[in-house]
Amino acid sequence: MDYKLIFDNTPEAMVLLDPDLKIVAANKHYLEVTMRKLDSILGKHFLLEAYPEPSVPYEQNPVRLSIEEAIAKGQRVYLDVIRYAIARPDGSGYDERCWEASHTPILNEQGELLYVLQETKDVTEREETKKALQDIEQKFRFMADSMPQLIDSDDAEGNSTYFNKQWESYTGIPTEELLAGSWQMAIHPQDLPAATEVWQQALEAGEAGQVEIRIRDKEGGYRWFLNRYLPMRNEDGAIRMWLGSCSDIHDMKNLVQELLASNEQMSELADQVQLAFRKVENERATLERLIMQAPTFFAILKGKDHRYELVNTKYQDLFPHVSLIGKTLAEALPEIADQGYIDVLNNVYQTGETFEAKEIIVKLANAEGKLEDNYLTFIFQPLYDELNQITGILIAGFDVTDKYLLKQKLQDLGVTVDNL
Template sequence: MENTRDRKDFQFLPKGGEMGELIRTHDWTKTSLGSIDTWEISLRTTLGTVLNSAFPMFLFWGEELLCFYNDAYRPSLGIDGKHPAIGKKAEDVWSDIWDFISPLIRQVMTTAKPVSFQDQLVGFYRNGRMEDIYWTFCYSAAFDDGGKINGILVTCTETTETVLTKRKLEESERRLRSMIGQAPVSIGIFQGKDYITEIANAKALEMWGRTSEEVLNKPILEAMPELQSQGIKELLDEVYTTNKIFRAGELPVQLRRNGKLENTYINFSYEPLYNADGEIDGIMTVGVEVTDQVITRKKIEESERKFRLLADSMPQHIWIADPQGNINYFNQSVYDYSGMSKEQVATEGWLQIVHPEDRENNIREWTKSISTGTDFLLEHRFRKHDGTYRWQLSRAKPQWDEDGNIQMWVGTSTDIQEHKNFANELEKQVRTRTAELVQLYESLKKSEERYHLMVAEVQDYAIIYLNRAGIVENWNIGAQKIKGYAAHEIIGRSFSNFYTEEDQNSGLHLSLLNMALKTGKASQEGWRVKKDGSLFWASVVITAVHNDKREVIGFSKVTHDLTDKKEASDALNAKTIELEEKNSELQRMNKELQSFAYISSHDLQEPLRKIQTFASRIVEKEYENLSDKGRELFNRMQRSAEQMQALINDLLAYSRTNTAEHIYQKVNLGSVVDKIKQDLQEELEEKRAQITVENPVEVNVIDFQFQQLFYNLISNSIKFSHPDRPLRIGIITNKLSGESLSTRNLPRDRDYWHIAVSDNGIGFESEYSERIFELFQRLHGKSEFKGTGIGLSIVKKIAENHNGMITATGEAGQGATFDIYLPVERQLPTENKLRPVG
């Protein structure tokens, strides 16, 4: 076999792979080359190189440009394509691209200069279709054994994938740029440490307030100098050095736009950009301006804050619920009132505040409002923090949106405890009053019935109703009994029938009716006439009867028969007169008795005086003739007589204070004392006495009685002066109101002189302060002090005669004080006039 032989003969083929085998087995005899063993050495050498290369290679040889290629080239021909093309003419194989490669081949064949292409599109048929194939290739001349160009050696690499990948990359970048350019957010890319602006999309330029010329390829901080003072550089540096992404939300930034600085709020990020070596070489910023949103939100926040402030300052409870009825807001008042914290209300629920008894109703009403959208209105009790419950009036109204859906509920609760109390009280009062009125009405009804019965049945009084003209219209049993007429006999007749002819003539009955008409009432007592003509003593009261309009429509006339009483009264009057007569007789007798006291004491003086005269005669004429014993007895007799005389004098003075005429006159206290000083000169000198009168006022008194009063008081002081010291008498006067003397049992409606007479005598025990004024009371034995025991009784009598009083206070061994109170203004005398006595 030729084949076996060929294998032995052609050393360039054995390692020629699949293509080497194809060359060996190809029938070359029908070609211009002839059988392999005839081929030129240069061809065999060149083929050996081609077949042994791992790099795709192709060879055109000979005049017919027969095609050779190695295994590495084979894939480029694809499936169902030009393979196997070994040994075929180039023009046949590459007919589809012959126009392109033919000139190249001629050029190399003639010039011997290689021609190379990079990524050249040389598409041809393979894989069942025309494919666009990119090549990087070189056509170089191949020489025959004679050194003549006899072929073209093609080294090539298919770069279709590389080219397509590169194309895709370029497309991707183009798309990215387009995307950045059209992005709805602002995007910028800053290159290098100087942050030179490489990319800034329209949004970014708009945000920055710059044109692309102003920023592109310039350091951004130079293009936007206003950023320098706002910490932006520091942010960029931070990202650049740490490689960490920086993100900011609503960062306030001032940007110069349209020539002026504007306050803006921006959400943005700075992201590091890396080069192929993974080193940072730029920063990308992506941002959105949110100024309007922030401002709007801030406005909403402010508005919300104001609302809460307002709501919290309201005394009412305010609450807001969502459309489902869940309360999601309470104002501060709710927390303050309930004492519950927000958390408590949120977790335990607002229903805790509502009185347990009101909860069920509350839920029912609330649910009804939520489901129907009608206003919520309810009175219920809320628990206060101190545990008490107070009534509240709660209202809630739905808030509708434009579409007619409920947005929320706004509710208030107002404390109505006071109203409630008031209303309850009012209600109670109305109930009570109503009950009272009903009762009153019923009792009135009964009372009226009783009244009619009573009036009809009254027997002791004639009760008659007269119309305005005085015609009898009603008549009771009493009237019949007293006046003698039966009802049918008198009704319709004038009441003048009851009056005597004389009274009728004088018009008494009409006068009484007139008076009742004018004043509402007329009463009179007088004689009236019965049916039988006899008289009775009547007590009559006529009262006007009014209608609702206060007009007089008639009269009620009540008549009582007082004939018996009149007789009794007449008898009583007679008795009274008799009594009065007896009384004045008694007074007369009393006067006489007083006169008798006066006269008898006067008459007693006569014989006493004569006894004294006789005694003095005996002393003068016959004393020597008496024995010693006789003289002593005689002296005792004289002393007794003196004592008796003093007694009689005082008795006379005492009785005179009763009987004497009371003539008041202005008397000066100082003059009174001066006169007494004269009268008692000797005694005062003997006691080395001094009398001082402080404020010697003028008093309105009965002169001689007043003299007597002081005479007695000063005599008393002299009589009871202290043996070891000179007598001092002080008289002090001042004016006092009756009110201030309320304890003294004196009329309070007038002013009083208070005259205090004090001495430094022997005084008296305070227990005797009342007794010393009693008649014939003596505190000391007769042997110690002379006295009749009448002097101070006279003083008291005189003080009382002046409508005044006297009190005494004393301290044994220290002195006594007499306090005299006399009205400043003269009082009417209470005693009768004196009848002169001879």
């Protein structure tokens, strides 16, 4: 059996070091991802000569520390994601990328160290995707938490899913308790029946509702708020979620009472009320745009049958001829199911292991039902409830078809595209 041939063509990037950490072998994929030729690194010290990291002292190099730990333990050691700069072959500088790696000591029968095998993976795009998703979430939360209104959201059935920091700061009730229903304790007992009735009517009718209520602050005092519920709908008109806002109108209400008592300045009052309503509506619309205009495509599948609960514009653009919300993936996109992705989703749902794909070809049906090749980079990530039970899957990623085709054209023209 030709072990060298197998090693050289293994799809994982691997490099073999001797006990002095000098390179004795590297397979094709390793040379590709590190932009090197074998004769340029063979026999060189792995970290001091072949792949020095300019910003980290050798003694503190995390790769060196991981290798030493593997040698000391006599077993494979995994290195968490690190940022590590690789010098460009043309001497024009460094490429800083994100890497995952493992180091495995290879011993003889007497337990003496013969080699150290490093298996590594360039995970830069995955980490950038994660960071982009985190940035989107942070922006949404920052915006919601920075608003003076008390903002909350509910699913289509009316179950609470989110309360902004203003709720906790104003009422003194922890967010976990608010989600569990303790928000009702903050409503004035005289106003709770009317608030509950308006909310139920809005749910049943699927229409916006509003009511004026008094909400208790953490010192025990009450202020008047305008509580409004607005449904967010998908293209089919089905309700995706509800957005609730409570705007402090205490001072305005006192002003109203004073104006009514004096029977003066009624027109000014009407203008102020209209301005308050427009402000609340503008802020709600801004929140919706932030969620739906994310730069990456993403969707949420709920349940073990993978039913679409939420898709943003970028994701819907991949399937412009199909209505997704409320349907299972198998029902809405049979061509995707035929390519084996149901099994992949089932595995993520059952094991909780994130699935990642980079520039993978996916056949998507066009408006005439004809399958076309698309190149996508994406992750399937499990979603958990408060009991740490998997309830669905988040799909997020990028359409890299244009980038991939451009790389192919450049390669056909003999242009090096390693860094594209």
